[in-house]
Each structure stands twice: as C-alpha cells, then as structure tokens.
Amino acid sequence: xxxxxxxxxxxxxxxxxxxxxxxxxxxxxxxxxxxxxxxxxxxxxxxxxxxxxxxxxxxxxxxxxxxxxxxxxxxxxxxxxxxxxxxxxxxxxxxxxxxxxxxxxxxxxxxxxxxxxxxxxxxxxxxxxxxxxxxxxxxxxxxxxxxxxxxxxxxxxxxxxxxxxxxxxxxxxxxxxxxxxxxxxxxxxxxxxxxxxxxxxxxxxxxxxxxxxxxxxxxxxxxxxxxxxxxxxxxxxxxxxxxxxxxxxxxxxxxxxxxxxxxxxxxxxxxxxxxxxxxxxxxxxxxxxxxxxxxxxxxxxxxxxxxxxxxxxxxxxxxxxxxxxxxxxxxxxxxxxxxxxxxxxxxxxxxxxxxxxxxxxxxxxxxxxxxxxxxxxxxxxxxxxxxxxxxxxxxxxxxxxxxxxxxxxxxxxxxx
Numbered sequence: 212x213x214x215x216x217x218x219x220x221x222x223x224x225x226x227x228x229x230x231x232x233x234x235x236x237x238x239x240x241x242x243x244x245x246x247x248x249x250x251x252x253x254x255x256x257x258x259x260x261x262x263x264x265x266x267x268x269x270x271x272x273x274x275x276x277x278x279x280x281x282x283x284x285x286x287x288x289x290x291x292x293x294x295x296x297x298x299x300x301x302x303x304x305x306x307x308x309x310x311x312x313x314x315x316x317x318x319x320x321x322x323x324x325x326x327x328x329x330x331x332x333x334x335x336x337x338x339x340x341x342x343x344x345x346x347x348x349x350x351x352x353x354x355x356x357x358x359x360x361x362x363x364x365x366x367x368x369x370x371x372x373x374x375x376x377x378x379x380x381x382x383x384x385x386x387x388x389x390x391x392x393x394x395x396x397x398x399x400x401x402x403x404x405x406x407x408x409x410x411x412x413x414x415x416x417x418x419x420x421x422x423x424x425x426x427x428x429x430x431x432x433x434x435x436x437x438x439x440x441x442x443x444x445x446x447x448x449x450x451x452x453x454x455x456x457x458x459x460x461x462x463x464x465x466x467x468x469x470x471x472x473x474x475x476x477x478x479x480x481x482x483x484x485x486x487x488x489x490x491x492x493x494x495x496x497x498x499x500x501x502x503x504x505x506x507x508x509x510x511x512x513x514x515x516x517x518x519x520x521x522x523x524x525x526x527x528x529x530x531x532x533x534x535x536x537x538x539x540x541x542x543x544x545x546x547x548x549x550x551x552x553x554x555x556x557x558x559x560x561x562x563x564x565x566x567x568x569x570x571x572x573x574x575x576x577x578x579x580x581x582x583x584x585x586x587x588x589x590x591x592x593x594x595x596x597x598x599x600x601x602x603x604x605x606x607x608x609x610x611x612x613x614x615x616x617x618x619x620x621x622x623x624x625x626x627x
Contacts, residue, residue: 215266278335319369348443396421522566
C-alpha cells in the first residue's frame with residue numbers, strides 16, 4: 212500500500228513551485244521557471260523518500276502554460292538530464308506519481324474548442340509523465356465533466372471523445388466520481404463499458420451517494436474490476452470532510468483514528484490523501500502503517516512540531532513530552548490526537564513570545580549585536596501590534612538559514 216499527497220509540500224524549506232502570467236511568459240522566463248520547478252520536484256522526491264512517502268501527485272502547473280500554444284519549448288528535451296535524474300530517483304525509491312488536470316479540462320463539453328483544449332491538456336500531462344519514464348501505472352485522473360441538462364447525452368459525448376484520444380493518453384487516463392454530477396455508479400458504468408480504470412473517492416461518495424446500502428469496501432472491490440495488471444495497483448482517493456464547512460470540503464488534517472478504521476475496512480490499495488495539510492497527513496499515515504513501530508518515529512515528528520505546539524498550548528506541549536517518555540510504547544494515535552488538539556487552540560501573545568524565545572535561544576550566543584537588537588525590536592513591535600508574529604518568524608527563519616541550523620529549518624514553526 213502506497214500513501215501519497217497532492218502537489219504542495221508544506222513545512223519543508225525550499226519546496227515552492229513558481230509560475231507566471233501570460234504577460235511575462237517569455238521564452239527566457241519560462242526556461243527559468245521550468246528549471247526551478249524541476250529542481251523543486253527533485254527536492255520533494257528526496258524529501259518524500261526520506262519520510263517513507265511513496266505516492267505523489269505532481270502539480271499540473273509544473274510546466275507553466277504546459278498545454279498552451281504560447282509555450283513552444285521542447286522542455287522535455289531541453290531538460291532531459293533533469294528528467295532523467297528525477298526518473299532514476301522515482302525508480303530507486305519505488306515512488307508512484309500521478310497528475311490531475313484541473314476543472315477546465317472537460318472532455319464532454321458541447322463546445323468543440325473546450326474539448327480540443329482538454330485533449331491538448333491531456334497530451335501535455337502524458338508528455339510530462341513520459342519524460343519521467345514512468346510506467347502506465349502513473350495515472351492522469353479526470354472527472355467526467357458537466358451534465359449540460361442531459362446526463363445521458365453528456366456521457367455519450369464523453370465516451371465518443373474518449374475514443375478519439377491517442378493510445379498514449381488512454382494508457383494513463385483514469386476516471387473519478389465527483390461530488391456534484393457523476394456518482395460512483397455513473398463512473399463505474401462508464402469505466403466498465405469503455406475499459407477505463409476507475410478511482411473511487413470516498414468523500415465524493417458521501418456527498419453524492421449512489422447506493423447507501425453499499426459501503427466503501429463494496430465500491431472499491433467493484434472498481435478493482437476496471438484495473439488491469441499494466442495499470443498497476445488500484446488507487447483510490449481518501450479524505451475526511453471539514454466540520455462546519457461546505458459539504459465536500461477537505462479537512463485540515465487527517466483524523467488518524469478514523470483513517471485507521473477505514474483502512475481496516477477495505478482491501479489493499481494505493482491511497483492518495485486529499486487534505487489541506489498535504490504531506491503532514493501523509494507522514495501520519497506512513498507512521499501508522501510502518502512495520503518499524505519505534506518511538507523514534509514519533510520523536511522525529513515531535514522535533515518538527517514542538518515549537519508550533521508550544522506556541523499554541525504549553526499544557527499539551529508538556530503532555531506530549533510526557534507521552535514520549537515511554538521508549539517501549541508506540542502511542543501513535545494519541546500522539547497525533549494531542550497535536551491536532553493543540554493546533555486548534557488560538558495562541559496568545561504570551562505563548563507566541565514564549566515559543567519565539569525558545570527558537571531565538573539557538574542564536575543568542577552566535578548572533579551579532581545588530582541581530583540581537585533586531586530581534587528585541589521585532590518582539591517589542593509585536594507587543595505593540597505594529598508587527599505580526601509572522602514578521603518575527605521571518606526574522607528567525609533568516610537566522611536559521613544564515614547559521615545553517617538544519618534542526619530549525621526542518622521545523623514546522625516557520626511555516627504555519
């Protein structure tokens with residue numbers, strides 16, 4: 212079972228992708244951005260490998276204007292070496308990647324121009340995954356599209372346009388149930404009829420159910436019939452609904468106890484987590500599933516979270532420290548439950564300053580007089596309300612970079 216997350220890597224230094232506007236999309240600028248984004252992807256793959264994360268959805272924006280006629284670059288040839296190095300890392304670490312075109316890639320639109328752009332976009336995604344030398348198991352996920360007042364006709368139009376696609380695109384394309392128009396019953400029927408693998412999304416099925424008498428295990432099992440050997444292990448999407456938000460909104464983080472119960476109710480599949488804290492939940496899941504259930508896994512996580520927790524709630528901070536004293540235990544669900552509780556508590560001015568002072572402690576011996584004065588003035592400005600806590604954190608992050616403090620650079624304190 213591979214566990215993955217989508218597109219963005221949170222709380223990890225120097226992993227931001229970049230894009231541009233149409234106005235600034237010159238050849239030179241596009242080359243610079245593509246180089247930056249591929250280098251960023253390379254760092255993310257290194258990070259995922261180190262954290263035991265073996266599934267990753269690559270952002271469609273990694274090549275700015277990748278499917279637009281404005282980008283005529285032979286980027287897969289120009290950056291052949293970068294693609295090769297990333298491909299080798301994916302292979303060496305058995306990391307499965309996928310892509311998911313956005314809402315404007317609609318294959319069943321009645322507008323021919325929209326369909327043409329959709330096909331061009333699918334060709335771009337296929338080109339990118341091919342440049343990475345990935346197998347057919349690296350998939351492109353697509354929703355069926357709109358209903359346009361007549362679902363039966365819209366489905367027929369999807370099937371017609373699907374059969375116009377190149378074999379290279381068909382080899383990678385999979386379809387997913389959504390939460391507005393096409394429930395899992397619709398998508399299974401389309402997949403079985405046209406031999407297209409189906410990705411089951413549990414939250415979408417909760418919001419737009421097909422048959423309330425059937426559970427996740429049932430739909431995953433039926434969807435498995437659409438997956439052939441060359442498609443790789445069947446994959447699904449998993450998310451939990453955000454409380455007090457619009458139905459279908461993804462939660463901030465994964466409740467690990469709920470996720471564990473879900474895992475125990477389904478067959479073995481690859482799972483893409485769709486959750487706002489991205490890789491942080493993927494690490495939770497990886498630590499839950501690892502056969503190497505040692506307290507050191509949680510201690511490594513604690514090193515990243517500790518100053519965030521101290522900032523939010525010193526009492527829970529101490530409770531977690533106490534929890535980790537038993538070196539023979541592996542209280543993973545309790546550990547993450549306490550972290551989740553703490554992060555929901557609004558920090559006070561005092562707890563923010565206390566956490567900042569702990570981080571400042573790493574520099575107070577080596578900092579210059581100018582840096583000492585800067586820190587003191589930032590704290591005073593924060594107390595007066597003229598500087599936000601993010602300004603204080605920004606200063607501390609610059610110091611962590613300057614003094615090459617890898618421990619702090621790995622901390623989530625600077626990032627949320």
